[in-house]
Amino acid sequence: xxLDILVQGxxxxxxxxxxxxxxxxxxxxxxxxxxxxxxxxxxxxxDLARLMRKDAVVADNASWLFRVVPYLVFAATWVAAALVPTxxxxxxxxxxxxxxxxxxxxxxxxxxxxxxxxxxxTAFGGIGSSREMMISSLAEPAMMLTMFALxxxxxxxxxxxxxxxxxxxxxxxxxxxxxxxxxxVMVAIAENARIPVDxxxxxxxxxxxxxxxxxxxxxxxxxxxxxxxxxxxTLYLSLIACVFAPWGIxxxxxxxxxxxxxxxxxxxxxxxxxxxxxLFETSIAKMRVFRVPDFLGAAxxxxxxxxxxxxxxxxx
Amino acid sequence: MQATAxxxxxxxxxxxxxxxxxxxxxxxxxxxxxxxxxxxxxxxxLVAALAALLSGASSELVLPLGLPWIGAHFRVDxxxxxxxxxxxxxxxxASLYGIGYGRHEEAPQRVLPFYPVFLAGMNLVVLAxxxxxxxxxxxxxxxxxxxxxxxxxxxxxNRKAATVYLVMxxxxxxxxxxxxxxxxxxxxxYGFAAIRAASRDPAVASLALVLVLVGAGSKAGLAPLHVWLxxxxxxxxxxxxxxxxxxMTKVAIYGFVRIVFDLIGEPAWWSAxxxxxxxxxTAVLGILHALMERDLKRLLAYSTIENIGIVFACLGLxxxxxxxxMGWAAALALTAALFHVLNHALFKSLLFFxxxxxxxxxxxxxxxxxxxxxxxxxxTALFFLAGSIAISALPPFNGFxxxxxxxQAILQSPNLAGWGLKIAVPAVGGMLALAAALAAxxxxxxxxxxxxxxxxxxxxEAAREADRFSLAAMGVLALLCLLAGTLxxxxxxxxxxxxxxxxxxxxxxxxxxxxxxxxxxAESRSSYNGLLVFAFIVLSASLSAFLVHRLASRRLRRAPAxxxxxxxxxxxxxxxxxxxxxxxxxxxxxxxxxxxxxxxMPAPGDARPARLSVTxxxxxxxxxxxxxxxxxxxxxxxxxxxxxxxIRRYLTLVFLFLVALLMVLALWT
Numbered sequence: 001x002x003l004d005i006l007v008q009g010x011x012x013x014x015x016x017x018x019x020x021x022x023x024x025x026x027x028x029x030x031x032x033x034x035x036x037x038x039x040x041x042x043x044x045x046x047d048l049a050r051l052m053r054k055d056a057v058v059a060d061n062a063s064w065l066f067r068v069v070p071y072l073v074f075a076a077t078w079v080a081a082a083l084v085p086t087x088x089x090x091x092x093x094x095x096x097x098x099x100x101x102x103x104x105x106x107x108x109x110x111x112x113x114x115x116x117x118x119x120x121x122t123a124f125g126g127i128g129s130s131r132e133m134m135i136s137s138l139a140e141p142a143m144m145l146t147m148f149a150l151x152x153x154x155x156x157x158x159x160x161x162x163x164x165x166x167x168x169x170x171x172x173x174x175x176x177x178x179x180x181x182x183x184x185v186m187v188a189i190a191e192n193a194r195i196p197v198d199x200x201x202x203x204x205x206x207x208x209x210x211x212x213x214x215x216x217x218x219x220x221x222x223x224x225x226x227x228x229x230x231x232x233x234t235l236y237l238s239l240i241a242c243v244f245a246p247w248g249i250x251x252x253x254x255x256x257x258x259x260x261x262x263x264x265x266x267x268x269x270x271x272x273x274x275x276x277x278x279l280f281e282t283s284i285a286k287m288r289v290f291r292v293p294d295f296l297g298a299a300x301x302x303x304x305x306x307x308x309x310x311x312x313x314x315x316x
Numbered sequence: 317m318q319a320t321a322x323x324x325x326x327x328x329x330x331x332x333x334x335x336x337x338x339x340x341x342x343x344x345x346x347x348x349x350x351x352x353x354x355x356x357x358x359x360x361x362l363v364a365a366l367a368a369l370l371s372g373a374s375s376e377l378v379l380p381l382g383l384p385w386i387g388a389h390f391r392v393d394x395x396x397x398x399x400x401x402x403x404x405x406x407x408x409x410a411s412l413y414g415i416g417y418g419r420h421e422e423a424p425q426r427v428l429p430f431y432p433v434f435l436a437g438m439n440l441v442v443l444a445x446x447x448x449x450x451x452x453x454x455x456x457x458x459x460x461x462x463x464x465x466x467x468x469x470x471x472x473x474n475r476k477a478a479t480v481y482l483v484m485x486x487x488x489x490x491x492x493x494x495x496x497x498x499x500x501x502x503x504x505x506y507g508f509a510a511i512r513a514a515s516r517d518p519a520v521a522s523l524a525l526v527l528v529l530v531g532a533g534s535k536a537g538l539a540p541l542h543v544w545l546x547x548x549x550x551x552x553x554x555x556x557x558x559x560x561x562x563x564m565t566k567v568a569i570y571g572f573v574r575i576v577f578d579l580i581g582e583p584a585w586w587s588a589x590x591x592x593x594x595x596x597x598t599a600v601l602g603i604l605h606a607l608m609e610r611d612l613k614r615l616l617a618y619s620t621i622e623n624i625g626i627v628f629a630c631l632g633l634x635x636x637x638x639x640x641x642m643g644w645a646a647a648l649a650l651t652a653a654l655f656h657v658l659n660h661a662l663f664k665s666l667l668f669f670x671x672x673x674x675x676x677x678x679x680x681x682x683x684x685x686x687x688x689x690x691x692x693x694x695x696t697a698l699f700f701l702a703g704s705i706a707i708s709a710l711p712p713f714n715g716f717x718x719x720x721x722x723x724q725a726i727l728q729s730p731n732l733a734g735w736g737l738k739i740a741v742p743a744v745g746g747m748l749a750l751a752a753a754l755a756a757x758x759x760x761x762x763x764x765x766x767x768x769x770x771x772x773x774x775x776x777e778a779a780r781e782a783d784r785f786s787l788a789a790m791g792v793l794a795l796l797c798l799l800a801g802t803l804x805x806x807x808x809x810x811x812x813x814x815x816x817x818x819x820x821x822x823x824x825x826x827x828x829x830x831x832x833x834x835x836x837x838a839e840s841r842s843s844y845n846g847l848l849v850f851a852f853i854v855l856s857a858s859l860s861a862f863l864v865h866r867l868a869s870r871r872l873r874r875a876p877a878x879x880x881x882x883x884x885x886x887x888x889x890x891x892x893x894x895x896x897x898x899x900x901x902x903x904x905x906x907x908x909x910x911x912x913x914x915x916x917m918p919a920p921g922d923a924r925p926a927r928l929s930v931t932x933x934x935x936x937x938x939x940x941x942x943x944x945x946x947x948x949x950x951x952x953x954x955x956x957x958x959x960x961x962x963i964r965r966y967l968t969l970v971f972l973f974l975v976a977l978l979m980v981l982a983l984w985t
Contacts, residue, residue: 052868059877061770063690065701067872071864075857079849095833097849098842100723101711105849107756108710114760115701118891121687121769122879126891129764133757134899137750144723144749148742151727157842216878220864293903300746307742311730 004092007259011091012082014263015238019081019230020044022237022274029278044230048223056219059120069116070217070224073109077228080105081235085242087262089160090252098157099147103140106191106235109228110136117213128213131289135197135209138296139190142183145303149180150243152310159242160252167246176313179306181244186299188236190292192229195281197292200229209289234270237277241269319368319392320377323400323443326361330354330436337428347418350428351411354435358407361439365400368392372813382448389507391445394813395578398654399442399570402661406563407435409789410555413669416785417555420676426467427553434460434559438567447496447506454492454571458485458535461564464556465548477547484534484544492531492571498524499579511579522584528575529590535568537621538628539598540936545621546605550613550681554672557613561620562664566657569627576635577650577818583635589740591632596747598625601936603754604908607761607900608932610893612671612681615762616664619707622751623660627653629744630722633729634819636741640733643821648836649725650815651808651823656718658807659800663706663715666793670700673782673790674766678775683893685773686766692779697767699790704759706797709752712850714800717807717834719752720844724836754900761896770887802846805834894930901930909933 024041031038058066080102083094097105110132117129151157153174154165165171190197193210202208214225242249248265250258287295333353340346368375374393381388392400414431421427437457444450462485466478498520499511534541549560576583602621609615630653637646673696674689675681690697706713726748729741771777781787800807805826812822826834833845864870877883898913905911910933918924961969 052864054869055871055873056869057873057875057878060874061688061691061877063768064694065690065768071857071861072853074860075853075855078856078860079852093848095839095843096845096852097711098844100720100842101716101844101849104709104711104716104720107708107753108705108712111705111708111710111756111760115764115768118760118764119690119768120877120879121887121890122877122883123889123891124880126764126769126896129760130891130896130899133753133760134903137753137757137900138903140753141746141749145742145746148727148745152730156840157724157727158840161840215880218878220868223868224860224864289899290902304742304746308739311738314730 001092007088008082008091008093011086011088012078014086015081015231015234016078018267018270019227019234020048022234022270023230025271026233026274026278026281029275030282033278033282044226048227051218051223051226052220054219056221058218058221059216062120062216066116066119066216067221069112070221070228072112074224074228074231076105076109076112077231077235080109081231081238083159084235084238085160085163085249086238087266088250088252088254088259089163089242091160094160095158099150099159099162100157102159102235102239103143103147106232107136107140109232113213113225116217120216122216124212124215128209128211128215131209132213135190135292135296138293139187139299142296142299142303143187145300145307146180146183146187149176149303149306149310152307153177159239163242163246163249164251166243167249174310174313176306176309177244179302179309181240183299183302183306184240184243186295186302188240190296190299192233192236194277196284196287197295199286237270237273238266241266241273245269318375319364319373319397320375320390320443322364323361323392323439324377324379324390326357326364326404327436327439327443329357330432330439333357333432334429337430337432338425341425341428346428347421347424348415350432351414351418354432355408355411355415357432358404358411358435361404362401362408365392365397365404369394369397369401369810369813376445382452386446386448386506388449389445390443390449391508392443394817395574396442396570398811398814399566399657400439402566402658403435403438403442403563406559406566406661406665407438409665409669409793410559410563412792413558413672413786413789414555416783416789417553417669417672417676419783421553423467426469427464427556430460430463431556434464434556438559438563441567442570445508447500447508447511450571451489451493451496455489457564457567458489461548461552461556461560464552467553467556468551471551473547474551477544477551480544481548484541488531488534488541490531491527491534495524495527495531495575498527499575508574508579516581518584521580521582522587524580525576525583525587528572528580529594532568532572532575533594533628536565536572536624536628537598537602538594538624539601539621540940542598542602542621543934543937543941546609546614546617549617549620550611554613554668554675557617557672558665558668561617561668562661565620565624566661569624569631569657573631573818576631582639585639585734588632588636588639589736591635592629592737592740592744595625595627595629595632596744598622598628599751600625600747600754601908603751603758604900604904605934607754607758607897608905608909608911610683612674612683612686612762612766613668614681615683615758616667616671619755619758620660620664622755623656623664623707626719626722626748626751627656627660629748630656630725633722633725633741636732636734636737637725637728638819640731642728642731643819644823644837645725645728645731646819647812647815647821647823648721648728650819651811652718652721652725654811654814655721655804655807659706659714659718659797662793662797662800663703666699666703666790666797667707669786669790669793670696670703673786674779677779677782678773680773680775683762683765686771686776687769687773687887687890688767688771689776689779690767693767693781695787696782696790699787699794700767701763702794702797704763706801708756708759710756712798712801712846712853714797714804717801717804717844717846719748721836722748724842727842728837757900761893765891765893765896769890772887798850802850803832804846805829805832808834901932905932908935910935
């Protein structure tokens with residue numbers, strides 16, 4: 001029992017420790033692809049430490065909510081990230097929440113962040129909150145239908161079970177799974193405010209959604225929010241990896257060697273996902289905000305098509 | 317026997333309270349007396365109903381009232397016990413709130429007599445065990461609430477709302493009357509036991525189902541019969557709005573469930589698809605309306621329509637599973653529906669109380685005049701925030717549980733036999749997900765614009781915190797929302813007798829699960845533990861806050877807002893409710909509501925301000941109701957000519973009519 005809790009704790013620590021590295025790695029990949037040298041992959045750690053040490057400057061009319069939100073957003077995202085199988089499946093608390101609940105936890109984090117954007121009462125905060133909620137309201141149905149296709153194949157919404165089932169050779173290659181993968185990747189791009197939906201690197205007012213929402217934050221509050229965003233990226237990469245590349249994930253109650261192998265596999269998968277993300281972001285332009293419905297509508301259609309294809313193939 | 321008698325005593329106590337409400341309404345202590353009495357009566361009713369639900373015993377009672385050869389039948393079984401608990405819980409909360417809120421009432425003589433009668437009417441509908449008592453109680457409930465909608469009758473909008481409500485309520489009762497007429501058959505058996513036992517033609521059952529859907533659906537706010545709801549619910553005083561939105565719509569759902577799941581027998585195969593489609597469409601339409609709305613109370617009323625849609629979609633799913641003999645899945649879907657009934661009663665009461673407190677303190681329901689209330693009304697803001705999280709279906713609050721159960725039920729749809737349902741159910745699942753996400757956006761907007769930012773008017777700037785009774789009512793409801801979200805297993809277990817009664821199946825017992833998590837089918841399929849999620853969030857948030865303050869910096873400086881370097885002072889520059897809704901208006905509104913944003917720019921050199929105007933059309937009102945009203949008007953104008961005939965012509969008419977009648981009779985036999 002204590003050992004189980006220790007492994008669970010190790011997973012929580014692992015996602016937290018790896019999250020800035022993943023972001024740093026994506027930035028490095030993008031820099032290299034743009035023929036820049038770019039900062040070290042460890043730069044996000046230094047940025048976070050620097051922000052933590054600084055004074056927090058809070059607007060005059062900000063309420064208590066503004067100061068509480070960073071910790072709540074971080075906590076909700078961290079809990080969600082710790083429930084996605086990374087190096088091992090079937091951990092002691094893995095039944096606490098299934099895929100639907102994990103996505104909903106991220107929704108809670110976003111709800112608070114959008115409220116914080118409106119707390120000071122500036123135009124930028126409001127526009128960020130409004131657009132963030134718009135994007136999420138389009139992404140959520142697409143996510144639901146994608147989940148539906150996955151649950152149909154695996155007979156479960158429990159992530160450990162899904163990844164265990166999809167790792168078995170009987171599942172094989174399926175068109176619907178490919179559609180679900182594409183849909184999930186599109187949703188993940190939108191949810192993480194990446195190009196082409198949003199640009200994480202910009203401070204040009206008219207193009208930003210997520211950054212506009214957190215514009216008033218500084219110091220340790222900003223550090224917590226940035227860390228939460230990094231955790232979210234890691235979460236989605238781990239999620240895609242554990243569902244569509246479930247190899248190497250240690251089963252419940254495995255030994256230390258299996259855990260180490262699982263951790264190595266996880267790091268490799270994160271690196272591959274990060275590289276692909278950097279490559280994709282470098283090769284595509286950001287789209288206008290009112291093109292986002294088309295983008296996410298395509299994800300929705302793919303999810304629905306995948307589900308219907310599964311019905312058809314099952315009945316034959 | 318016992319539960320029914322206790323609840324009938326509660327009803328008579330409530331009816332008796334109308335007397336001091338009428339006689340003493342202008343005295344200062346009358347409000348405290350009536351609301352305090354109603355609180356005591358509702359709490360008694362709540363305890364009796366909960367005891368009946370948990371013991372699982374059903375009891376009945378016949379009183380020599382009403383039609384002499386029938387009498388009035390009353391009965392409490394698991395289903396009515398659950399709904400009685402919801403009614404009395406909402407009634408108790410509203411009464412507690414009313415003790416404080418009622419003091420601000422300008423015309424207490426228009427509220428106090430009707431309030432306890434309204435509560436009594438809702439109890440009676442759920443208690444009734446024959447069609448006659450049911451319909452009389454239903455009308456009783458409608459008319460009492462109609463009188464309460466007219467409480468502030470000097471505002472023209474309220475008078476219009478009351479007229480529309482009266483017409484729609486009458487229409488709905490007529491549909492129910494016809495439905496019971498069909499169900500009772502030629503024998504005229506009005507007792508529910510006799511209706512349940514009778515066998516009937518499938519066509520008759522289908523017709524009755526459609527009539528019940530119209531009758532109960534119009535009271536619950538199912539699209540396209542919802543148009544009266546956003547007019548009438550906000551017009552009443554806020555605690556009555558809460559009762560109408562959170563409780564009366566649930567009584568309508570009770571009527572639907574009682575007749576369709578219990579009395580009709582096996583309904584036609586298409587009824588499930590009809591319910592699913594209507595439910596999904598209602599949910600999306602309701603929440604889109606709410607997103608466009610700038611009146612806080614009307615926003616809440618529209619969001620009620622959304623929640624009713626979710627409940628009806630779950631009920632349709634339960635019907636589909638039951639028809640295929642999958643009792644466990646039907647139980648899951650029905651549990652989701654009933655859990656959502658309870659949840660909506662909790663958080664919608666809470667939100668209407670909050671809106672009432674805001675209306676009292678800032679003198680406006682228009683969000684464009686509010687703002688910054690979190691500084692002046694911190695407790696109200698906290699409770700309203702809890703309600704907003706709950707209604708947005710976000711963990712760890714209770715709204716998420718019913719949504720999650722609904723999704724779990726939807727995921728069982730591949731096992732259904734019919735292809736139509738197989739394809740319809742995932743699409744409805746997508747619609748429910750869309751509605752949930754839009755609800756989150758809607759309540760970020762409602763809370764953000766009303767409570768956060770800078771005050772948009774002088775009255776909002778001078779707002780004061782609500783009184784103790786109002787805060788107590790809101791606090792209790794917020795706590796119940798959190799409890800139902802973190803300990804959902806107890807609610808699910810309490811609902812098991814109801815599902816066993818209606819769909820012959822129940823969800824697995826949750827109480828013996830380790831760590832109080834909930835498991836709809838099997839642990840390998842899905843499970844959720846609200847308590848642990850809540851504990852993890854609280855722990856990691858406090859731990860991180862503690863570590864950051866301890867190890868890094870804890871200094872805080874206050875400064876003017878940064879706003880990307882261009883801060884413009886003044887509340888008008890912040891985002892408005894209309895601005896927040898703009899992306900949604902553009903994506904969803906242009907097709908559904910024919911929404912248009914128009915900017916009028918004065919010529920260069922002209923000193924007038926530019927103006928932005930938004931026009932939104934309600935498709936249901938303009939495409940269905942206005943043409944219908946026009947047709948009725950034309951028909952009435954045409955028939956009006958009959959009033960101005962000579963006696964000779966009247967005699968001719970009477971003669972012709974008699975001949976025609978006799979001809980018909982002759983041909984008939």
